Amino acid sequence: MSLNNLDTLYRQVIMDHYKNPKNKGELEGDALTIDMNNPTCGDRIQLQLQIEDGMVKDAKFTGEGCSISMSSASMMTQAIKGKKVSEALQMSSSFSNMMLGEDEEFEDDIQALQGVSKFPARIKCATLAWKAMEKAVKE
Numbered sequence: 832m833s834l835n836n837l838d839t840l841y842r843q844v845i846m847d848h849y850k851n852p853k854n855k856g857e858l859e860g861d862a863l864t865i866d867m868n869n870p871t872c873g874d875r876i877q878l879q880l881q882i883e884d885g886m887v888k889d890a891k892f893t894g895e896g897c898s899i900s901m902s903s904a905s906m907m908t909q910a911i912k913g914k915k916v917s918e919a920l921q922m923s924s925s926f927s928n929m930m931l932g933e934d935e936e937f938e939d940d941i942q943a944l945q946g947v948s949k950f951p952a953r954i955k956c957a958t959l960a961w962k963a964m965e966k967a968v969k970e
């Protein structure tokens with residue numbers, strides 16, 4: 832899939848996150864750390880979460896991969912920061928539904944990834960960061 836197949840506005844949002852990712856780097860101190868990769872595309876991510884009192888206090892990631900996987904990690908960390916863990920998991924499940932082609936409303940940049948649902952080979956790129964987050968909080 833070429834990003835050219837996505838809506839121009841959404842493509843811009845994705846490229847902005849790819850070029851200037853939010854929350855890229857490593858957390859200091861105690862953090863949950865999860866490594867995950869997507870062999871079909873070669874994406875890999877290390878996600879770090881700081882959870883306190885059932886809230887996602889901070890989230891950061893490092894990794895390499897395609898624009899969809901990296902922009903999704905940037906958007907995901909931005910979206911879950913300051914949220915309850917239960918809300919983060921709810922968002923993750925909404926995101927999975929959106930990748931299955933269901934109508935889901937996100938109030939932020941995440942909506943830009945909606946078009947990825949039309950390209951099944953790239954869905955795992957978009958869900959990688961979310962799966963890492965789910966795994967981290969469930970362990």
Ligand code: ZN
Pocket residue numbers: 869872873874896897898899900956
């Ligand atoms: Zn990818």
